[in-house]
Structures are given as structure tokens and as C-alpha cells.
Amino acid sequence: xxxxxxxxxxxxxxxxxxxxxxxxxxxxxxxxxxxxxxxxxxxxxxxxxxxxxxxxxxxxxxxxxxxxxxxxxxxxxxxxxxxxxxxxxxxxxxxxxxxxxxxxxxxxxxxxxxxxxxxxxxxxxxxxxxxxxxxxxxxxxxxxxxxxxxxxxxxxxxxxxxxxxxxxxxxxxxxxxxxxxxxxxxxxxxxxxxxxxxxxxxxxxx
Amino acid sequence: xxxxxxxxxxxxxxxxxxxxxxxxxxxxxxxxxxxxxxxxxxxxxxxxxxxxxxxxxxxxxxxxxxxxxxxxxxxxxxxxxxxxxxxxxxxxxxxxxxxxxxxxxxxxxxxxxxxxxxxxxxxxxxxxxxxxxxxxxxxxxxxxxxxxxxxxxxxxxxxxxxxxxxxxxxxxxxxxxxxxxxxxxxxxxxxxxxxxxxxxxxxxxxxxxxxxxxxxxxxxxxxxxxxxxxxxxxxxxxxxxxxxxxxxxxxxxxxxxxxxxxxxxxxxxxxxxxxxxxxxxxxxxxxxxxxxxxxxxxxxxxxxxxxxxxxxxxx
Numbered sequence: 001x002x003x004x005x006x007x008x009x010x011x012x013x014x015x016x017x018x019x020x021x022x023x024x025x026x027x028x029x030x031x032x033x034x035x036x037x038x039x040x041x042x043x044x045x046x047x048x049x050x051x052x053x054x055x056x057x058x059x060x061x062x063x064x065x066x067x068x069x070x071x072x073x074x075x076x077x078x079x080x081x082x083x084x085x086x087x088x089x090x091x092x093x094x095x096x097x098x099x100x101x102x103x104x105x106x107x108x109x110x111x112x113x114x115x116x117x118x119x120x121x122x123x124x125x126x127x128x129x130x131x132x133x134x135x136x137x138x139x140x141x142x143x144x145x146x147x148x149x150x151x152x153x154x155x156x157x158x159x160x161x162x163x164x165x166x167x168x169x170x171x172x173x174x175x176x177x178x179x180x181x182x183x184x185x186x187x188x189x190x191x192x193x194x195x196x197x198x199x200x201x202x203x204x205x206x
Numbered sequence: 207x208x209x210x211x212x213x214x215x216x217x218x219x220x221x222x223x224x225x226x227x228x229x230x231x232x233x234x235x236x237x238x239x240x241x242x243x244x245x246x247x248x249x250x251x252x253x254x255x256x257x258x259x260x261x262x263x264x265x266x267x268x269x270x271x272x273x274x275x276x277x278x279x280x281x282x283x284x285x286x287x288x289x290x291x292x293x294x295x296x297x298x299x300x301x302x303x304x305x306x307x308x309x310x311x312x313x314x315x316x317x318x319x320x321x322x323x324x325x326x327x328x329x330x331x332x333x334x335x336x337x338x339x340x341x342x343x344x345x346x347x348x349x350x351x352x353x354x355x356x357x358x359x360x361x362x363x364x365x366x367x368x369x370x371x372x373x374x375x376x377x378x379x380x381x382x383x384x385x386x387x388x389x390x391x392x393x394x395x396x397x398x399x400x401x402x403x404x405x406x407x408x409x410x411x412x413x414x415x416x417x418x419x420x421x422x423x424x425x426x427x428x429x430x431x432x433x434x435x436x437x438x439x440x441x442x443x444x445x446x447x448x449x450x451x452x453x454x455x456x457x458x459x460x461x462x463x464x465x466x467x468x469x470x471x472x473x474x475x476x477x478x479x480x481x482x483x484x485x486x487x488x489x490x491x492x493x494x495x496x497x498x499x500x501x502x503x504x505x506x507x508x509x510x511x512x513x514x515x516x517x518x519x520x521x
Binding site for chain 1: 333
């Protein structure tokens with residue numbers, strides 16, 4: 001499977017992204033009330049299962065989704081890039097001390113690595129828990145990139161050695177606010193380093 | 207990967223392959239073979255502007271270049287210009303939101319590769335995951351009898367009750383009856399149209415096409431620019447082509463009623479070729495003026511007398 005790149009055709013669906021934002025995705029996630037089955041939709045929904053389901057039979061599906069996403073990303077990324085890039089998981093909406101904390105993207109990157117020795121670093125820290133976008137609902141307030149930026153910082157303990165280029169990994173590209181905030185925070189700290197987004201899927205609104 | 211001559215007519219397979227391998231190894235881009243949907247649709251439209259281009263010729267081009275994307279085969283500057291033109295044409299036709307599927311990139315359905323000349327690029331409006339539902343095509347003549355309409359509506363309704371998506375081609379007659387009955391039953395429906403997304407045929411189905419596009423799924427393989435510039439009689443050649451794609455997208459085709467020279471028979475041939483189930487209503491066999499029902503039955507089509515037969519055949 002080839003990665004697709006966000007371009008003028010798809011960017012309007014991710015309205016916080018600007019022309020300079022470089023984002024790649026493998027699939028399209030198309031939520032719809034009442035009916036939402038597709039292979040990509042099922043993987044994404046299983047992947048997002050909240051952590052309070054741990055230990056229940058359905059948790060197996062989440063673990064399968066983590067493995068599947070890792071496999072697909074690794075198969076489609078350029079091996080030469082993977083050897084030199086710093087791979088950064090998008091921090092989850094719940095902070096590490098929050099019982100809702102879900103390190104699923106960290107697990108994806110670990111599963112991608114499997115002894116390859118990729119430069120995987122949790123460079124971004126979320127300083128305060130936020131409501132996940134998919135739980136906010138239609139009328140709720142979704143945080144802007146500026147608001148998200150104020151809740152993110154770089155973990156200085158991991159800032160060295162200087163990254164050559166950075167890929168921020170996330171499951172679904174929605175309105176782009178997480179990515180833009182994360183890119184700005186990283187580029188403030190590493191001004192000359194290219195920061196791109198790598199997503200398992202982009203969200204398509206019908 | 208594009209040949210260095212950049213000529214729109216230059217296919218240069220061996221050279222292109224070598225350059226592709228070189229590009230992958232030499233680059234440090236995260237996804238050196240990534241796809242820009244807009245660029246690819248522009249390139250595809252550009253290839254379609256070549257004189258005498260057909261779906262068979264297009265498929266041959268890509269068979270000769272199995273790793274190629276449309277942008278590898280078309281001249282670069284032209285593709286951008288074509289992409290902008292497509293956006294303009296669709297916008298002028300009131301189509302502001304649409305998507306594309308490109309072979310080997312996001313969500314392209316593998317089942318399309320069962321077609322003899324599989325399409326590399328598909329346009330769509332609506333809810334794409336419908337393509338992954340269990341889907342059955344209900345097709346037939348544009349001039350059905352009253353019984354033909356009644357049977358179409360009944361089959362579509364019962365398919366919906368059994369959880370199938372009803373697929374048809376939005377033409378007059380059987381197609382329209384199938385879509386409308388599926389919608390009335392609260393089911394899912396896909397229209398595989400024989401025009402570009404900017405057009406509608408017949409014109410009186412405009413509202414139906416828009417309704418299916420906004421709540422269900424409309425699929426078109428027809429190049430937008432070529433369709434807009436060539437004569438209507440040339441555009442008619444796109445209609446049977448979409449029947450091949452409709453068959454590939456579904457697990458079975460049910461023929462309700464069709465004459466000896468009906469375009470529906472293109473879909474019958476395609477279904478058998480693609481190893482899809484082909485179901486023919488008993489009433490077609492009863493019409494002694496027709497020879498095609500027996501002919502297709504001998505080749506593997508299933509004769510169905512009532513809906514239970516259809517249900518059994520679908521398994």
C-alpha cells in the first residue's frame with residue numbers, strides 16, 4: 001500500500017492544516033451514525049477502545065489493531081527514512097498520571113521497531129488531560145492548535161541527540177489541530193528540523 | 207520514475223522501472239512512492255485526452271507498467287492543469303465534494319482487479335465504506351414491462367431486508383426501480399454511473415443521483431474532462447464499461463429483464479468472467495424470443511424462480 005499525501009483535494013477536510021503541513025496517510029476513516037463498517041473503520045474503532053476495557057475479551061481486538069497498524073505503517077514507510085528519522089508518538093489526550101492514559105501509539109511504534117533500533121522518542125509531553133475529540137460531540141468545543149500548544153511541551157531529557165528529521169505518528173488525522181500544535185512545539189525547539197505527520201488514516205466527512 | 211524525455215506519449219517501461227528503483231533507494235523521504243490524489247486524477251485525465259484512448263488501452267498501459275501510477279505515465283505540468291480543470295468542471299456542476307480511489311493507494315478495492323481491464327482511478331461521491339458491504343447488482347432493460355418493474359422492486363426490497371446493499375446503474379427502467387425501492391425500504395444503495403460525476407443520465411434522475419451521493423454512494427470511472435469535451439455518441443461507450451465495474455464491485459448480478467442486444471448482457475459476461483454469481487429470473491427464460499438466458503445458463507448462470515432461489519444462490 002502506498003501512502004497518500006494530504007493535498008488541495010483533501011486539505012479542506014482538515015481545516016487547521018496549511019499548505020506547508022506535510023501529512024501522509026494510508027487509509028480513510030469514514031464515521032457515520034448507524035453504519036460504519038469497513039476494514040479501516042473497524043481497525044480504528046478497535047484501536048480507540050478505552051483502557052477501562054483492559055482485561056475484557058474485546059481487548060484482544062485492540063491488541064490486534066495495534067499490531068496491524070504497526071505492520072502497515074512499517075511496510076509502507078521508506079526503510080532509508082526510518083533509519084535516520086526520529087519517530088515521535090502523538091501524546092494521548094489523557095496525561096500519564098490519568099487512569100484514562102492510553103499509550104497505544106507508543107505501542108504501535110514499539111511493534112514497528114521489533115529490534116530494528118529505530119529512534120523512537122516520546123518527545124512530546126501533554127501537561128494536562130483533555131477530552132478526546134471523538135468524545136466531544138457535535139456542539140462541544142474542540143481545542144484550537146493554539147490551545148493545544150499551551151498544553152504540550154518537549155521532554156528535554158530526550159531532546160539530545162538532535163533529531164535529523166521528525167515524523168509525528170498518530171492514528172487518525174481529524175481537523176489537524178493536534179498535528180499543527182505538535183509540529184509548532186517541536187519546531188520551536190528544533191527550528192531547522194523538518195517535522196511531518198504520519199497517520200494510519202485520515203478522517204473523511206461525508 | 208517518469209521517463210526523462212517527459213513526453214506524454216513516452217511509456218519507456220524498462221527505463222521507468224530502473225528510475226523507480228533508484229528513487230526508492232536514493233531518497234530519504236518518508237514515503238517516496240506516495241500518492242497525491244489530486245495529482246493522480248489530473249494525470250489520469252491527461253492520459254484520457256490521448257487520441258483513441260479507451261479503458262482497454264488504459265488497462266494495457268498499466269499492465270505494461272505494473273508499478274506505475276498515472277503520474278508516472280503522463281506529463282507533469284499537464285496533470286496539474288488537468289486537475290484544476292476537473293475541479294472547475296465539477297464545481298460548475300454543483301459537485302463541491304468528491305473523492306478518488308487510486309490503485310494501490312488508500313481504500314482502492316482489490317475486487318476491481320478481477321475485471322478484464324481494471325480501472326486505475328475511480329471517482330466517487332458519498333459514503334465509501336458501502337463498497338465493503340455485501341452488495342448485489344440488480345440490473346436490466348431501460349424499457350421494462352410492468353411485471354419487470356414489480357419484480358425489480360420486490361427483489362430490491364427483499365435484498366435490503368436480508369442486509370444487502372442494492373447496486374445499479376441509475377439508468378431509466380430497472381436501474382431506477384432498484385435504487386428507489388432500496389431507498390424506500392431504508393436500505394443502502396450504490397449507483398455506478400456511466401457518466402462523469404459532473405453529469406447525470408437520464409437528466410430526470412438528477413435528484414435521485416444527488417440523494418444517493420449525499421446519503422449513500424455514487425461511483426464513476428468516467429474521465430471528467432474527456433466526457434465534457436467529446437460528443438454524446440462517443441460518451442455512450444462509457445455505459446457498458448461501467449457495467450463491468452459494477453459487476454466487479456458486487457458479489458452477484460441479478461438480471462430482471464433484458465432484450466437480446468441489451469447492455470445488461472455486458473454485465474452478464476463480465477460477472478461470469480470475474481467469477482461472480484450471475485442470477486437470471488425465470489421470466490427471462492419464459493420469453494421465447496430470447497436466446498441469451500439459455501446461453502448464459504450453459505456458461506454457469508443460475509436460473510432463479512423466486513426470492514428463495516436468490517437467497518440460496520447468494521449463500
